[in-house]
Amino acid sequence: MSPSSATKTSWSSGSEPGPAGSSGRAESSDRAGGASVIELSGVSLRFTTYHDKYYSLKRACIDLFLRRETSNHSAFWALRDVSLGIARGERVGILGPNGAGKSTLLRVMAGIYPPTSGRLRVEGRVAPLIELGAGFNYELSGEDNVYLNGALLGFDRREMRARIDRIWEFSGLRQFAGLPLKYYSSGMLSRLSFAVATEVAPDILLLDETLSVGDASFKAKAHERIMSVIERSSVVILVSHDMTSLSKICTRGVWIDHGTIRRDGPIDEVIQAYTEEVGHSSPAAGSNHEIPTADAA
Numbered sequence: 001m002s003p004s005s006a007t008k009t010s011w012s013s014g015s016e017p018g019p020a021g022s023s024g025r026a027e028s029s030d031r032a033g034g035a036s037v038i039e040l041s042g043v044s045l046r047f048t049t050y051h052d053k054y055y056s057l058k059r060a061c062i063d064l065f066l067r068r069e070t071s072n073h074s075a076f077w078a079l080r081d082v083s084l085g086i087a088r089g090e091r092v093g094i095l096g097p098n099g100a101g102k103s104t105l106l107r108v109m110a111g112i113y114p115p116t117s118g119r120l121r122v123e124g125r126v127a128p129l130i131e132l133g134a135g136f137n138y139e140l141s142g143e144d145n146v147y148l149n150g151a152l153l154g155f156d157r158r159e160m161r162a163r164i165d166r167i168w169e170f171s172g173l174r175q176f177a178g179l180p181l182k183y184y185s186s187g188m189l190s191r192l193s194f195a196v197a198t199e200v201a202p203d204i205l206l207l208d209e210t211l212s213v214g215d216a217s218f219k220a221k222a223h224e225r226i227m228s229v230i231e232r233s234s235v236v237i238l239v240s241h242d243m244t245s246l247s248k249i250c251t252r253g254v255w256i257d258h259g260t261i262r263r264d265g266p267i268d269e270v271i272q273a274y275t276e277e278v279g280h281s282s283p284a285a286g287s288n289h290e291i292p293t294a295d296a297a
Ligand SMILES: Nc1ncnc2c1ncn2[C@@H]1O[C@H](COP(=O)(O)OP(=O)(O)OP(=O)(O)O)[C@@H](O)[C@H]1O
Pocket: 047, 048, 049, 076, 078, 096, 097, 098, 099, 100, 101, 102, 103, 104, 105
């Protein structure tokens, strides 16, 4: 689980303009016609990758030979001028090909990546079921980490105390409560983090289908639990390649392509447009994929 915004977050950056290839201008309201609880205005995000020494030396020699400028880093725009408003009650499916920028968009909404330029406003408690365990302190015990994770989700000690019993019950880790997290296995870590994140009722649930939460038996429990959190959340944003799940869970679809919004509209229309282009079968054509959640660890 990742750090999240507990009440109101806003990022604004951007002396640097977003790159070319705009996906549209900022909107002050969402498709449902209400006030947005998440609003991105002209958000762009650039990753900079630094090459290692050996590569740089080799590259420097080649660059010298070819008489071109040497650089030990390269930049890549993962999101380009994205504007999007999402309101309470909406369930938004983010779809698109590999490397399109879907997970990056989710991480920007979670506050994990600040935009390189543009503005982001998020109102409400966010539960990002994206990177389980990202907010943990490995020197502290499991119990201390429950409180720490709860605080990151916007819940104080008293609120978490009322929930901790159910967290141990669901995770099956009660006997390890006092053990420092550095002695937990990766499956135990993801079970604990998942149990905390799904025990609280977030306003905004950010969900990445690539989430991994433990072994096969826990996976079945996790599936049920995710469906119940989806029911309780005011806003759900789901990144998935599974068109059946997207169609079942979401009301609105946002198709991301090369870091821009290619299409935004009712989920089934967006799925149809996307599947026509990429040649996948649509849910109606009989995909038997199951809903998102978890791969066995
Ligand atoms: N931390 C990072 N540093 C550099 N580049 C990154 C980083 N994270 C993602 N990228 C690049 O940004 C682009 C978008 O990645 P992202 O994970 O958002 O794609 P995606 O649409 O979620 O893909 P997939 O469907 O395969 O999960 C990719 O080209 C990826 O290589």
